[in-house]
Amino acid sequence: MQKAVPQKVINNRKPSVGRTLYQNKTLIIMCIPAIIYFIAFSYMPLPGIYVAFVNYNYRAGIFGSPFIGLRNFEFVAKSGKLWMLTKNTILFNFAFIILDNLLAVVVAILLKEIQSKMFRKVSQTMMFLPYFISQVLVGLLVFSLLNSDTGFLNVVLTRLGMTPLRLYKNGDAWPLIIILVHLWQKTGYNSVVYFAAIMGIDDSIIEASMIDGANGWQKIRHIILPSLRPTIVILLLFALGGIVKGDFGLFWNLVGRNPTLYQKVDIIEMFVYRATVSDFNFSTASAVGMYQSLVGFVLVLTVNTIVKKIEPDYSLF
Amino acid sequence: MKKFFALLLAAMMVLGICAASTAEEITTANATDVWAEKWADVDTSEHVVINYMTTGDAPTMGANAEMLAKLNERLTEVVNAEINIVWISWTDYLANYNLRIAAMDGSIDLIGSSTDWLDAWPNSKRGGFLELSPEMLQKYAPVTYATVPQNHWDVCTWNGNIYFIPEDNYSQWTNHGFIYRKDWAKEAGLENGCETWADLTTYVKYVKEAYGDKLIALWDTDGTAYPAGGYICSFAKWRSIDGLASGAIWGGYLDDPYKINCLYLEETDRLVEYAKLMKEWDEIGVWPTDVLSNTGADNRLEFRQGKTALEQHHTQTWTGIVSPKASTDNTMYLDDEDADAGFYYWGKEAGYVTRDLVTHGVAAVSAASKHPERTLMVYDMLRNDKTCYDLFNYGLEGRSYAIDENGYRYTPDTYVADNDSISTNWWWGRNDDLEIPSSAMNWDEINALYDEYDKIAVMYPYEAFVFDNSMVQSYINQCNETYNTYMKYICFGQYDVTPEEMVAEFQDALRAAGVDEVTAELQRQIDETYNK
Numbered sequence: 001m002q003k004a005v006p007q008k009v010i011n012n013r014k015p016s017v018g019r020t021l022y023q024n025k026t027l028i029i030m031c032i033p034a035i036i037y038f039i040a041f042s043y044m045p046l047p048g049i050y051v052a053f054v055n056y057n058y059r060a061g062i063f064g065s066p067f068i069g070l071r072n073f074e075f076v077a078k079s080g081k082l083w084m085l086t087k088n089t090i091l092f093n094f095a096f097i098i099l100d101n102l103l104a105v106v107v108a109i110l111l112k113e114i115q116s117k118m119f120r121k122v123s124q125t126m127m128f129l130p131y132f133i134s135q136v137l138v139g140l141l142v143f144s145l146l147n148s149d150t151g152f153l154n155v156v157l158t159r160l161g162m163t164p165l166r167l168y169k170n171g172d173a174w175p176l177i178i179i180l181v182h183l184w185q186k187t188g189y190n191s192v193v194y195f196a197a198i199m200g201i202d203d204s205i206i207e208a209s210m211i212d213g214a215n216g217w218q219k220i221r222h223i224i225l226p227s228l229r230p231t232i233v234i235l236l237l238f239a240l241g242g243i244v245k246g247d248f249g250l251f252w253n254l255v256g257r258n259p260t261l262y263q264k265v266d267i268i269e270m271f272v273y274r275a276t277v278s279d280f281n282f283s284t285a286s287a288v289g290m291y292q293s294l295v296g297f298v299l300v301l302t303v304n305t306i307v308k309k310i311e312p313d314y315s316l317f
Numbered sequence: 318m319k320k321f322f323a324l325l326l327a328a329m330m331v332l333g334i335c336a337a338s339t340a341e342e343i344t345t346a347n348a349t350d351v352w353a354e355k356w357a358d359v360d361t362s363e364h365v366v367i368n369y370m371t372t373g374d375a376p377t378m379g380a381n382a383e384m385l386a387k388l389n390e391r392l393t394e395v396v397n398a399e400i401n402i403v404w405i406s407w408t409d410y411l412a413n414y415n416l417r418i419a420a421m422d423g424s425i426d427l428i429g430s431s432t433d434w435l436d437a438w439p440n441s442k443r444g445g446f447l448e449l450s451p452e453m454l455q456k457y458a459p460v461t462y463a464t465v466p467q468n469h470w471d472v473c474t475w476n477g478n479i480y481f482i483p484e485d486n487y488s489q490w491t492n493h494g495f496i497y498r499k500d501w502a503k504e505a506g507l508e509n510g511c512e513t514w515a516d517l518t519t520y521v522k523y524v525k526e527a528y529g530d531k532l533i534a535l536w537d538t539d540g541t542a543y544p545a546g547g548y549i550c551s552f553a554k555w556r557s558i559d560g561l562a563s564g565a566i567w568g569g570y571l572d573d574p575y576k577i578n579c580l581y582l583e584e585t586d587r588l589v590e591y592a593k594l595m596k597e598w599d600e601i602g603v604w605p606t607d608v609l610s611n612t613g614a615d616n617r618l619e620f621r622q623g624k625t626a627l628e629q630h631h632t633q634t635w636t637g638i639v640s641p642k643a644s645t646d647n648t649m650y651l652d653d654e655d656a657d658a659g660f661y662y663w664g665k666e667a668g669y670v671t672r673d674l675v676t677h678g679v680a681a682v683s684a685a686s687k688h689p690e691r692t693l694m695v696y697d698m699l700r701n702d703k704t705c706y707d708l709f710n711y712g713l714e715g716r717s718y719a720i721d722e723n724g725y726r727y728t729p730d731t732y733v734a735d736n737d738s739i740s741t742n743w744w745w746g747r748n749d750d751l752e753i754p755s756s757a758m759n760w761d762e763i764n765a766l767y768d769e770y771d772k773i774a775v776m777y778p779y780e781a782f783v784f785d786n787s788m789v790q791s792y793i794n795q796c797n798e799t800y801n802t803y804m805k806y807i808c809f810g811q812y813d814v815t816p817e818e819m820v821a822e823f824q825d826a827l828r829a830a831g832v833d834e835v836t837a838e839l840q841r842q843i844d845e846t847y848n849k
Contacts, residue, residue, distance in 0.1 A: 055787065058421050059444035059684055075791030078831065079798075140613055148606035168607035169811070257541060258609035259802040260811060274801065275794040282419070284791075 052286040072287035081271060086244065086295070089267040093243040095179055096186075100239075101232060103187050108194035109220055124195075127188030139253030142181060143168075171255075171264030178254055178265060182247070197231045198224060233307060233314040241300045244292040248273065268292065348702060352395045355459050356694065361397040365688045367695045368401050369427040372414060372435065373742040375404035378735045380713055388708045395702075396694040400427075402741060411436070418445040421685040426692040428683055429745040430481060432676040433559040438783055441480040446681040447689050448478035457693035458482070460701040469675050472780040482696065484678035487747040490632035490770055491677060492662055492670045493547055498626050499659035501528065510659040513666055514551060514594065521603050524626045529602070536627035537616040540609040543804035544629060547663035548591040549584045554667050558779045558839065559674065561786070562793050564800035566832070567839055571669070574778035575847050577840045579832050581800075582824055592807045592816035599810030603627070608809050623649030623656065632766065635660040642757035645734065660766060664773075672774045680745040700746035711753065712739035718753075725756035782846050789838045792831030799823075799830045 021028060047062075052072050054065040076082050107127065114120040133141075145152045146167045154164035167173055201224065209219055246267035255261040255270075262270060272288050300316075308315035381402075389399035403425055405414045417425060418440050428446070430437040440446055451470075454462040461482055469485045497520060499510045505523035507516050521535055529535075546557065546565050556574060557565030569576050581588060598604075605611050620628040621638060628638070637643045639658040641650035649656045664670045680696055682689045698705045711718045711726060716737045719729040731737075754760070786793060803823035806812045812819045 057444040058419050071791075075794050078791055079795055080829070143607075143610055143613070147610070166606070168610045256610060256612060257539075257801075257805070259805050260609060271798070275798040281790075284794075 049286065049290055051283055052290050054283060056281070056283045072281075072283045073291065075275060075284060076268075076272070076288060076291070079271070079275070081266075085266060085268045085271050088265065089246045089269075090243055092175070092178070092246065092265070092267060093239075096182055096247075097236065097239045097243070099179065099183060100186060100190050101235060103183060104190035105194050105225075105228060105232065107187055107191040108198055109224060111191065111195055112198045112224075113216070124188070124191075127191070129188070130185045131189040133185070135249035135253045138181060138185065138250070139256065142177070142254055146177075168258065169260055171261045174255055174261050174265050178250065181254060182250060185250075193235065194228060194231065197228055201227045230314055233311070234316070237300065237303060237307065237316050240303050241296045243299055244268065244295040246270070348704075349395055352698070352702070356396065356457075359457070359690065359694070361691070361694075363397070364393065365398045365691050366401050367398050367426045367688065367692050368403050368424060369429070369695075370403040370405065370414075370417060370425040370683075371429045371742040371744075372405045372407065372410045373740070374406045375402075376738070376740040379738040379740065380717055380736065381739050381741075384708055384712050384717070384739045387713070388705060391702070391704050391708070392695060392698060395698060396691060398688070398691045398695050400695055400699075404742075415440065415445075418683065419443070421445070421683075423683075423685045423687050425683045426686040426688060427696055428681045429742070430679050430681050431745075432679065433674055434677075437481055437676065437679055437681065438475070438560055441475060441681070444684055446480045447684045447686065448480065449482070449682065449693075451479070453690070454479065454482075454693065457690045458697040461697050464701075472674075472676055473679065475783045481676070481679035481681040482746070483675040484680070484745050484747055485675035486749050487678070487752070488749055488767075489673060489677075490670070490767065491673050492664070492770075493544075493629065493631045494635075494660055494662035494665070495544070496620065496628040496630065496635045496638055497659050497661065498524070499657040500653070500655045501626065502659060511661045514548065517661060518594065518597070521598060521601055521627070525601050525603070528626065532626060533614075533619055533624045534605050535601075535603045535625060536629070537611065537614040537619055537625050538604050538608060538629070538809075539611050539614055539616075540604070540805055540809055542629040543801075543808045544663075545588065545591055545804055545808050546580060548594075549580060549587045550663050551666045552587060553584060554664075554669055555580055555584075556671055556775075556778060558782065558784070559777075561784060561835075561839075562797035562800075564797050564804070566796055566800055566827075567836060569778070571775060571778070575843050577836055577843055579827065579836055581827060582832065585820060585824070588807070588820050588823075589816045592810075592812075592819055595808055596810035596812075596816065604809060609805055609811060618646055620658075621646040621649060623652050632660060632662065632770075636758060636763050639762050640757055640759040643755070643759075669773050669775055670770050671777050674777050674780060676780070678745045678747070696746060699743070700748050701751070703751060706748065706751040707753070709741050709743055710747065712737070720753060721756060723756075724753070726753045727756040779843075782843060784839065784842060789831070789835045792835045795830035796827055796832050796835060799826045802826075 015023075051062045051065075053067055053069060054062065055068050055071075056062065057065045060066075076085075111120055111124060114123070130138075143151070146154070146165075148154055148164060148166050148168060153167075157164050165173075167177070205223055206219060209223055214222065246269045248267075248269035251262075251265065251267055251270055252273070255265055257274075268288065272285070276284055304315050304317065385400065385402075392398050392400060403417070405417060415436055418428065429435075430440065430446075432438055437446075451462070465483060465485055469483050470479055473479050473481050473483055495511070495517060497511055497517070501524050502510045502516070502520050504527065505520050507520060511517045511520050524532075524535055543564070549555065554571040555568055556571055557568035557580070558577075559565070561567060566579055566581065567577060568574075568580060569578060605614075616625055617628050617630070617634070617638075619625040621644065628634075635658060638647065639660070641647050662670060682692045686692055699709050700706070707714065714720070715729065716732070717728075717739055718726050718732075721727055803819075803826060807819060807823065814822070
């Protein structure tokens with residue numbers, strides 16, 4: 001008893017950093033690869049952002065090159081397209097994030113409900129496959145399906161006596177096509193995270209609800225969806241950080257160099273690529289990257305604050 | 318004054334004789350002693366590997382390894398060095414090329430470059446290339462230094478420093494135009510082939526009708542070649558300043574080249590004419606309906622195989638197509654004994670072509686090279702030593718090539734490309750003094766065209782001009798982006814408004830992108846350079 005009192009006093013004091021580290025050593029050892037990764041690839045290169053403000057010379061290096069202020073940012077700003085490009089990029093990503101997660105949750109729940117293990121595995125694999133197809137090939141596949149002269153769709157339409165669709169001559173349909181292709185490619189992969197989360201739900205809760213008379217829909221509505229909420233919120237928050245960064249591979253390979261199409265679906269990356277491909281310049285590229293990161297950072301902070309107000313447990317920090 | 322000129326002339330002649338004799342000594346097969354004498358006071362005790370970087374896909378088969386082994390024997394004997402080729406494959410070559418130079422890790426020494434199609438000047442200015450002093454060149458690349466005239470060194474100089482060595486003693490023409498089927502043009506009633514744009518239109522109409530079903534397309538292009546400038550310059554004597562952007566937007570008329578303007582603002586009428594003509598070509602069906610997304614095609618190969626009827630590129634490419642034996646891909650000659658390839662070059666109607674820049678191919682030394690001296694020595698040998706030259710350009714004698722009684726190069730009967738071919742993409746140090754003409758080439762037709770060029774060729778007027786782009790690069794980027802966008806509409810008739818409206822929209826977009834600011838800055842610097 002006498003010994004217990006000082007023990008309690010010690011516990012009330014804030015433990016030293018060393019002690020905390022020691023106490024959590026297993027956890028920390030497990031985190032080391034991730035910590036090294038972030039230090040090496042996210043924190044150590046941070047001073048390199050300075051390259052966006054210099055006229056980079058290979059021999060002088062980043063910090064020895066002449067400082068030129070914001071001139072590297074000029075070319076995007078001067079284009080007069082910055083707002084349009086940012087808006088397009090954000091809207092596309094917004095559509096991707098919402099639809100990705102929505103569809104992934106639906107697919108994960110459907111998979112969970114499939115009774116035949118064999119059928120579940122087969123359908124999961126088939127949905128997963130497109131994720132591994134290179135976007136260059138996806139671009140060619142879509143062209144083979146939709147082109148005017150020999151495309152599958154138009155051959156069928158012509159044979160049926162209908163007017164062929166000149167999709168590569170009109171940009172209107174492309175936002176939809178891009179979103180569909182994106183979903184086709186990514187849904188299988190995205191659903192895995194949610195499927196894992198569903199598998200992590202304690203079976204006894206579901207069993208209890210069944211005993212209480214819950215039907216399938218009620219089970220999903222009141223047990224599975226609420227259990228998925230933290231996963232959904234965290235994935236959304238992560239995704240928002242990159243909302244100003246477009247999926248260059250997808251857009252470039254689908255609409256590529258065809259201005260008739262990209263006028264409708266131009267995103268920051270495509271414009272930067274087109275404008276700078278003949279001017280190999282680290283500094284302007286970094287300037288654009290920095291702009292995207294800053295906007296992303298502000299967005300994450302804002303959304304995190306909102307989430308914190310509504311549901312403090314789900315916020316990132 | 319007279320005396321001065323007489324002295325100058327005498328001095329030049331003496332220098333000329335010296336240069337000629339040096340070149341001659343070296344061109345003989347076993348010039349080891351001559352080289353040894355030149356580098357008697359250079360320490361070559363350490364054996365080094367010189368990494369030579371070139372654009373192109375590394376050969377996966379053939380005799381490269383054996384050729385390099387022989388070459389390295391020779392290089393080791395004379396300069397105690399060997400060469401290793403670093404390939405920058407064609408996919409995204411420009412970005413990867415620049416990236417490799419920017420890495421500055423000492424992994425490359427000798428760099429093949431160009432001021433018009435590879436970023437020789439940007440890389441010089443950004444510190445990627447080593448400054449080469451005349452003393453250094455004289456000591457380590459003595460033969461090259463003696464044979465390149467001072468005015469050619471001048472065009473490789475910026476801020477008082479020489480940055481690269483020009484491939485200035487190699488005859489080639491890289492002026493652009495359309496390659497077409499001359500036999501089909503004759504069938505269309507064009508006895509002399511296509512001599513005007515009107516002839517080209519007659520030709521495509523005929524071919525579409527007569528052969529349309531048999532061809533993949535008349536021109537299976539991906540919509541990234543823009544002959545608009547070529548069309549205008551077929552009538553107007555105008556020349557672009559190379560190396561500013563991928564689009565040839567700025568330049569001047571040949572009668573007053575230092576008055577800078579933007580071609581597409583100056584020549585509205587001709588641009589409208591061209592836009593109309595291309596709309597007509599689109600309706601004829603010269604290219605696939607979805608031309609702007611037709612990225613999977615390889616029109617040149619298809620042309621060689623007789624599956625298309627037009628190819629847009631330069632004279633040098635045409636020389637390889639008009640010569641049936643120059644490539645195993647040229648199967649159109651096997652399938653059709655009448656097959657023949659003609660060339661319609663931009664400027665034909667106005668009667669002029671511009672000679673190639675001496676900096677169309679240049680060699681530079683990486684600023685991060687650990688052995689710049691030895692790099693220059695190796696370059697000097699590759700360019701001037703007969704043994705090295707033959708190995709590096711033609712391969713193994715008896716296997717990769719043989720020489721006939723007339724002194725022409727030919728492929729021996731035993732030749733199998735997979736075993737005996739070599740590839741070095743050495744486009745930065747070829748030398749007419751050592752070239753062995755190939756018997757596979759159709760010299761009758763090629764020389765006829767070269768003779769025609771020689772009569773009408775003019776010099777590129779901006780060779781001494783190196784543009785400092787730092788103040789206007791963002792405008793150049795904008796203009797280039799605008800150019801690339803609108804050229805696709807105009808050059809392939811992909812627009813629904815009238816040609817006049819299309820051109821006006823393009824011009825407005827160019828102005829909004831800052832074309833006038835760039836013109837003004839170019840004018841200012843041109844005036845400085847040429848002391849106007």
